[in-house]
Amino acid sequence: MRAAWQRLGQLIDTIAGSRLFKPVVFVACAWPLAILSSKTWQLFYGDNPDALGADPTKELLHETGETALLLLLLSLTVTPVRRLFGANRVQRVRRMLGVWSFAYALTHLSVYLIFDQLCYSASTCEFNAIWQDILKRRFIFVGQLAFLCLLLLALTSTTGWVRRLKKNWARLHRLAYVAAVAGVIHFIWIQKSDISEPLKWAFWLGVLFAVRLYFSVVRRRAAAPARAVTPSRP
Numbered sequence: 001m002r003a004a005w006q007r008l009g010q011l012i013d014t015i016a017g018s019r020l021f022k023p024v025v026f027v028a029c030a031w032p033l034a035i036l037s038s039k040t041w042q043l044f045y046g047d048n049p050d051a052l053g054a055d056p057t058k059e060l061l062h063e064t065g066e067t068a069l070l071l072l073l074l075s076l077t078v079t080p081v082r083r084l085f086g087a088n089r090v091q092r093v094r095r096m097l098g099v100w101s102f103a104y105a106l107t108h109l110s111v112y113l114i115f116d117q118l119c120y121s122a123s124t125c126e127f128n129a130i131w132q133d134i135l136k137r138r139f140i141f142v143g144q145l146a147f148l149c150l151l152l153l154a155l156t157s158t159t160g161w162v163r164r165l166k167k168n169w170a171r172l173h174r175l176a177y178v179a180a181v182a183g184v185i186h187f188i189w190i191q192k193s194d195i196s197e198p199l200k201w202a203f204w205l206g207v208l209f210a211v212r213l214y215f216s217v218v219r220r221r222a223a224a225p226a227r228a229v230t231p232s233r234p
Contacts, residue, residue, distance in 0.1 A: 009085030016089040025093045029100040032067045033107065036060065057115040064111060065143075068104035069183045071097050072150070073204055076176055080211040095157055098176065102154040105147050112140075139189035146182035149175040180205050 015021060042048040043056055052059040075097035082090050117133070119125040134140050153173055155161075162169050184205055187198035 005085070009087050012081065012085050013087035013089050016087055016092060021089075022093060022096065025096060029071060029097065032063065033104065036063055057111065060111045060115070061108060064104050064108040065183075065187070068101050068108055068150075069180075069187065069201060071101035071104060072176065072180050072183060073201065073208070075101060076180060076205075076208050080208060080215075083215055084211070098150075099154055099157055102150040105150050109144075109147055139186050142182045142189065143186040146179045146186060149179035149182065153179070177209075180208075 039048075039051040040056075040060070042051040075094050078090055078094040078097070082088055113119040113125070113130070117126070117130050119130065134144055153175055156165065156169065156172060165172060184198060184202045187201060188195050191198060
C-alpha cells in the first residue's frame with residue numbers, strides 16, 4: 001500500500017513537472033471564461049438569444065461565482081496534495097489558480113454591477129443604492145468580503161511582494177481560507193431552498209481544514225521533543 005502511494009506521488013510530481021502542465025492548467029482556467037464570453041457575444045448580437053438561458057444575468061452570476069470558488073478551493077488543495085503525496089512540483093500552479101479565482105470573482109462582481117445594478121459608468125451608478133443593497137442582503141455582504149480578500153491576495157501575489165513582506169506574506173495569504181469560507185457561505189445563503197450543491201463545496205473545504213489541522217498537530221508533536229531537550233539558559 002505504501003509503495004503504491006509513493007508511486008502515485010511520483011506520478012503526480014512527474015506530471016506537475018512537465019513542460020505542458022502549467023500551460024494546460026492555464027487553458028483549463030481560461031476555458032469557462034471563453035465559453036461564457038462566446039455565449040454573451042451570441043446573445044447580444046442575436047445569433048442565439050437563448051445562449052445564456054431564460055435569465056442571462058443569473059446564469060452569468062452563477063457560472064462566474066461557482067468557477068471562482070472552484071479555482072480558489074483547487075488552489076487551497078495544492079499544498080495538501082504536495083504534503084500527502086510528496087509531489088512538490090504541483091506547487092507551481094497554486095499562485096496561478098489563485099489569480100484566476102480572483103479574475104472570475106472580479107467578473108462575477110462586474111456582472112452584478114453592470115447587469116443587476118445598471119452601473120455602466122460613474123454617471124449611471126447609484127452608489128448609495130448599491131451600498132444599501134449590500135447591507136440589506138447578507139449573501140451580497142459576505143460575497144463582498146470574499147472578493148476583498150481575493151483582491152488583497154491578488155495584489156500581493158507577485159514575487160516583489162513576497163520579498164517585501166517576507167514571513168508576513170504567508171500570514172497574509174491565510175486570508176485565502178477566509179475568502180473560501182465567505183464564498184461557501186455566500187453560495188449557501190443565495191440558495192432559496194435546496195442547499196445540497198453548496199454543501200458539497202462546504203464538505204470539500206472542511207476536508208482541507210482537517211488536513212491542515214492534521215499536519216499542524218504532526219508538526220507540533222515533532223517539535224515538542226526538540227524543545228524538551230534544549231538546555232535552558234542560566
